[in-house]
Amino acid sequence: MFTEEDLLPLSGLQHLAFCERQWALIHLEQIWMENRLTADGRVMHERVHQTESEGRPGMRVVRGLRLHSFRLGLSGQADVVEYHRTEETGIALPGRQGLWSAFPVEYKRGKPKADACDEVQLCAQGLCLEEMYGSAVSGGALYYGEPRRRTEVAFSKELRAQTELLAGRMHALYASRSTPRADWQKKCESCSLRDVCLPKLGSKSPRVSEYMAAAMREIGG
Numbered sequence: 554m555f556t557e558e559d560l561l562p563l564s565g566l567q568h569l570a571f572c573e574r575q576w577a578l579i580h581l582e583q584i585w586m587e588n589r590l591t592a593d594g595r596v597m598h599e600r601v602h603q604t605e606s607e608g609r610p611g612m613r614v615v616r617g618l619r620l621h622s623f624r625l626g627l628s629g630q631a632d633v634v635e636y637h638r639t640e641e642t643g644i645a646l647p648g649r650q651g652l653w654s655a656f657p658v659e660y661k662r663g664k665p666k667a668d669a670c671d672e673v674q675l676c677a678q679g680l681c682l683e684e685m686y687g688s689a690v691s692g693g694a695l696y697y698g699e700p701r702r703r704t705e706v707a708f709s710k711e712l713r714a715q716t717e718l719l720a721g722r723m724h725a726l727y728a729s730r731s732t733p734r735a736d737w738q739k740k741c742e743s744c745s746l747r748d749v750c751l752p753k754l755g756s757k758s759p760r761v762s763e764y765m766a767a768a769m770r771e772i773g774g
Contacts, residue, residue, distance in 0.1 A: 555624075555625075555626035555724075557621075557623075560621060560627060564674065566723065569719055570670035570673045571668070574735055579746075582732060611637065612635055612636065613636040614633060615634050616632065622685075626724055631682075632658060634657050634658070635655075643688060657679055658695075659671065660695075661697050663699050671695050672712055673715060673719055676713060678693065690708065692706055692707045735750055737752040
């Protein structure tokens with residue numbers, strides 16, 4: 554079990570599943586640069602979080618809920634958590650009668666991806682909710698901005714195992730304080746950190762903090 558001081562950002566799982574070097578640049582070297590894609594995604598999340606929580610018959614919608622898991626060492630914030638009235642095993646909500654099941658919804662720009670990085674992030678939210686409430690969370694949904702529809706995701710044994718494995722890997726990388734070397738792939742072209750990551754240098758790529766420090770020395774003469 555992790556302590557509160559050990560918790561790492563849940564959102565980092567999406568970065569890690571996409572690229573270990575990207576995760577390290579953001580979370581170890583504290584480097585972040587936006588491009589059009591990341592800016593669109595940030596604006597979408599801000600709009601979701603600014604919308605007030607709501608209730609309707611048989612469902613309660615909460616936005617920006619804080620999440621944590623001491624078992625996995627994660628903390629973060631859900632875009633949306635829907636609570637659906639259930640006759641089966643569920644959780645009690647303050648001021649609400651009966652039992653409710655939690656259903657996280659994560660908002661993403663663009664289209665569904667070829668890899669499972671978004672599904673891993675969503676599943677981690679579900680695992681946090683399970684730990685917080687002591688009740689099973691069977692699935693959630695990803696809402697993509699381009700098709701403007703949901704893709705439902707079942708939290709299968711395989712997806713749960715992948716999520717837990719990545720959480721462990723993230724803590725191992727964080728403890729090592731080591732940035733992996735670059736490994737150029739086609740997906741690098743859409744990465745906002747491409748120009749500082751220098752992925753085509755491969756094993757010769759420096760730590761980005763060293764590269765930027767050298768560049769600043771050159772500018773300063």
